[in-house]
Structures are given as C-alpha cells and as structure tokens.
Amino acid sequence: MTFDELGLSEKVLAAVKAAGYVNPTPIQAQAIPPALQGRDILGIAQTGTGKTAAFTLPMLSRLEQGRARARVPRTLILEPTRELAAQVEESFAKYGVNHKLNVALLIGGVSFGDQEAKIMRGADVLIATPGRLLDFFDRGKLLLTGIEILVIDEADRMLDMGFIPDIERVCKLVPFTRQTLFFSATMPPEITRLTEAFLHNPVRIEVARAATTASTIRQALVASHGHADKRETLRNLIRDAENLKNAIIFCNRKRDVAILHRSLQKHGFSAGALHGDMDQLARMASLDAFKNGDVNLLVCSDVAARGLDIPDVSHVYNFDVPTHSEDYVHRIGRTGRAGRSGVALTIVTEDDMKYVDQIQSLIGKAIDWEGPGFDALPPPMETTRPHEHRRGGRGERGSRRERGGERATRRPERGERVERRTERVEQVEAEGPVAMGRPAHSPRRPDAEPARSRPVDDRRDRRSRRHHEDDGPPVIGLGDHVPSFLLRPVVLRPAKVAEE
Ligand code: AMP
Numbered sequence: 001m002t003f004d005e006l007g008l009s010e011k012v013l014a015a016v017k018a019a020g021y022v023n024p025t026p027i028q029a030q031a032i033p034p035a036l037q038g039r040d041i042l043g044i045a046q047t048g049t050g051k052t053a054a055f056t057l058p059m060l061s062r063l064e065q066g067r068a069r070a071r072v073p074r075t076l077i078l079e080p081t082r083e084l085a086a087q088v089e090e091s092f093a094k095y096g097v098n099h100k101l102n103v104a105l106l107i108g109g110v111s112f113g114d115q116e117a118k119i120m121r122g123a124d125v126l127i128a129t130p131g132r133l134l135d136f137f138d139r140g141k142l143l144l145t146g147i148e149i150l151v152i153d154e155a156d157r158m159l160d161m162g163f164i165p166d167i168e169r170v171c172k173l174v175p176f177t178r179q180t181l182f183f184s185a186t187m188p189p190e191i192t193r194l195t196e197a198f199l200h201n202p203v204r205i206e207v208a209r210a211a212t213t214a215s216t217i218r219q220a221l222v223a224s225h226g227h228a229d230k231r232e233t234l235r236n237l238i239r240d241a242e243n244l245k246n247a248i249i250f251c252n253r254k255r256d257v258a259i260l261h262r263s264l265q266k267h268g269f270s271a272g273a274l275h276g277d278m279d280q281l282a283r284m285a286s287l288d289a290f291k292n293g294d295v296n297l298l299v300c301s302d303v304a305a306r307g308l309d310i311p312d313v314s315h316v317y318n319f320d321v322p323t324h325s326e327d328y329v330h331r332i333g334r335t336g337r338a339g340r341s342g343v344a345l346t347i348v349t350e351d352d353m354k355y356v357d358q359i360q361s362l363i364g365k366a367i368d369w370e371g372p373g374f375d376a377l378p379p380p381m382e383t384t385r386p387h388e389h390r391r392g393g394r395g396e397r398g399s400r401r402e403r404g405g406e407r408a409t410r411r412p413e414r415g416e417r418v419e420r421r422t423e424r425v426e427q428v429e430a431e432g433p434v435a436m437g438r439p440a441h442s443p444r445r446p447d448a449e450p451a452r453s454r455p456v457d458d459r460r461d462r463r464s465r466r467h468h469e470d471d472g473p474p475v476i477g478l479g480d481h482v483p484s485f486l487l488r489p490v491v492l493r494p495a496k497v498a499e500e
Helices: 010-018 026-036 051-063 082-095 112-121 130-138 155-160 164-173 189-198 227-240 254-266 280-292 325-332 350-363 396-403 414-431 458-463 465-469
Strands: 041-044 075-078 103-106 125-128 149-152 179-184 203-206 217-223 247-250 271-274 297-300 315-318 342-348 368-370
Touching: 010 051, 010 082, 026 041, 026 051, 026 179, 026 203, 041 051, 051 075, 051 082, 051 149, 051 179, 075 130, 075 164, 082 103, 082 125, 082 280, 103 112, 103 130, 112 130, 125 130, 130 164, 149 164, 155 164, 155 179, 155 189, 164 189, 179 189, 227 254, 227 315, 227 342, 254 271, 254 297, 271 280, 280 297, 315 325, 325 342, 325 350, 342 350
Parallel strands: 041 179, 041 203, 075 125, 075 149, 103 125, 149 179, 217 342, 217 368, 247 297, 247 315, 271 297, 315 342
Antiparallel strands: none
C-alpha cells in the first residue's frame, strides 16, 4: 500500500514524500481513511509504530477547510509529558510544511505570556499537557467550544500519571460533536471505561502487542551483585561493547538516574540524564545533546523516556530490571527500530530473578545469559572491603539481618544454590515449552577479559550504597549522591511535578 491510496490531501502527500516515507505503517494504513471520514478512532499502539503521523496527517488534511478564531482553538491534542507534546509539535512542523497553520503548545515550564499570545492569534492546533491546559482554561484565557478534533495520546501513561480526572473534565468541556482520536499502548480497565464513555462507535485498530520484541534486537542478561557492582558491570559492558554508537541506560528510580549519571561522568563517560526531577530546560538540553551526538549515553527513568522518538539507538542497557514486564518491552524497543540491529543488555542481581521470569513469560522466550553466572562473579564488594565489616549492626548488613532475610545472615553454599536453581528450571520447563530459568553457572565468555580491578575512587560509589538500594529518605552528604537541586540550573518558576 502507498500513501496515495489513503485519501490524504495533495499538500499532506507532498510533505510525506519530502519526509522520505514510502509506505504507510500498519496503524497509518488503518487509521487514516476512517479518520479522514470523521470517524472516532481507538488506536492500541505503542510508540515507534508511526502513530503520531496516523493522527497528524488526517488532521492536517481536515484543517485545510476553515480558520481559527482568537482564543478558540480548532483541534486539541493531549499528551502526558512536555517532551511528547514538543515532539508532536515537531511532527506538525514536518508534515505541515505546506500549510499555514498556527500551532500552539501549552506545556508546563514555559512562560504563560508567549503561549497566551499564540492562543490569542487563533490556534488551528493546540498541543497541551492536561495540567497546563486546564490552568489556562480556568483563567478564562481559552475556550474549548470550537474543538473539532480531540486527540488523546498515550492514554495509559496519562492513567499512570494521575491525569484521568483531567481528561474526563476536558472531554466534557469540548463539543459533543467533535471527532476523537484515542491512542493507548495498553487497555487497562480504567482506559476501557474512558473509551466507552467518550468515544462514539470508534474504529478499533490494534497494531502491535506490547509483548512483541523485535527480532533484530540481540537480548541478553548479565549477572551482577548489588548496586555498586552493577555500576562496574555497566562500565565494563560499555567498554567492551562492539559497534556502540549510542546507548540509553534505564534505571527504575529517578534518584538512581542522577546517581548513575554522576558516576558515569566521574568515570569519564560522555553521559546525559533524563528524569522527572529535572526542570524543562535541563531535560530538553539533555535530549538534544543525545540526539545531536554531543553525548552518547543517556541515563533515563521510564516515565521520562516514554514515547520519546530517539532514532538510531544502537544499545539499550537496563541498569535495573524493570518491575513491570511491559516496561522491558518498551525499553528495549528503543533499539532495533525499522529493521536495524540493536543490542539490549539487562543487568540482573539474584533478587531480580522473579522479574526476569515475568519478563520471559511476557515475551514468550528465554533470554540468554552473557558473561559469568552468579557463581563465577567476583565476590560482592562488601565482602572484599575490610572497613565494610566494621560497620557492624548499623550498616546495611545489620539492617538486613534485622529484617530476618536469609541472605543477610550468610551467603548460601555454592552447591545449595545450584540445587535450588536446577529445581526452578525443571519446574518452569514442566509448565510449558519455554525454559525460563537461568543456567546454574553461565560460563565466562572465552573472549572476556579477566575482571578489572576496581579503581580507587569507586569507594565513593559504595559509601552511598545503602541509600541507593532502598527508596528511603535521601542521605545528604558529599558521597556520590548529589541532591537533584544541585544538578539542575536554578529556575524562578519550579517545574510542575505532576506533569512529568
Ligand atoms: P511514532 O510511533 O509516531 O513515534 O513514530 C516513530 C518513528 O517512525 C518516527 O521517527 C517517524 O518519523 C517514523 N515514521 C512514521 N511514519 C513512517 C513511515 N510511514 N515510514 C517511515 N518512517 C515513519
């Protein structure tokens, strides 16, 4: 199928050709014709499927008739994060080169004045995050009575971020007769309820299950001990990587993004960071530096990275195993796009195994192990550092002991661990055709270097370890932990956390 068959206007087709697209993606092929007819769309699609163009192109075609009036935008696109909103604005610039449309962006962290001026001029397209939109509306600076098309993008992310009440409010403020284009990667019950309440006889299009991982991605698991060891494991993986052009490194917690970012910089890596505690300017700067190749590593949290279009990533590293298996699929989907090859490596500690099992169940296959297995790793850092033992009952070991964990009081014997693991592999194999256990001992790669000796300054990593591993109150000190307010430039108006 070609774009010419979809019913798009000449101006839009010319822009699509100029963008270098030859064939529509499945979501575009299925969504564009009914969207042009004015039908509501329920698109179940994740980022990377071409869904932005699936709603942008028919909108542009339909906007060719009519004009915007001051303070009464004609179309509204709701995005969960500022970066996604800015990305959609870029899409309108790209696909709308042949149109003279007024596109306004309403996002937190940007001055009210400029945004207001654009709305006063009459916006054909208003792209907004829900909080800032309702702020404007409540100040009487904007009317929603002229909305012809409403787009709700990344609805499941909106749910995660607590925006559903805002979305419901917006849906009630826009005219009943508008067209609604609704996109979500997954359909939890709250989202289904929303679509039942606010979509009118939608065309349902489902393009890719979240469980699908591209066959062009080489996936592997890499064993490691606790946090400080994981940092060294990561550094070694990056140093040993073949054809590493650029990499995204995922952490589960915002705080760990900042810590790992600092640690990588300290070790001489060219790294940026993206997490929800950074203000808008710092986030945009990080993203641009990564896209331009000024830094080739980007440390991210899931929310900060969700939906961002960062083409051409050669490697993805999961510094932490994601606790929601679908996040694994989203994360590694950052590489191996559009038929290119990519590498996705996940650093795993023994405590993470239950999440690894869930991921393997979701994707329906076992992920190979790479490098030494848990048994063959050098001992964890705490057992090799004499002063770690001197910490006594007040340290991490003491507190674990207080919690009564088996692992806190002794390391299990080698034979015992092998036996437990074998049992588990057998159990999983008995349940289905896919072997989802891990090898009792993964042999070291024949070409692997011997374990590197730890640089002296790594001790700083360890000092703040307790703090990294728990999500408890921050430890304020001059260790590796740097409070996030020191990592970002001072801004007069703090960014709205809710819109992250
Ligand atoms: P999205 O899922 O909207 O974030 O789009 C993912 C990427 O695919 C973006 O970089 C788009 O520029 C690109 N893209 C969208 N549609 C097409 C197409 N028909 N052919 C090739 N690339 C496309």
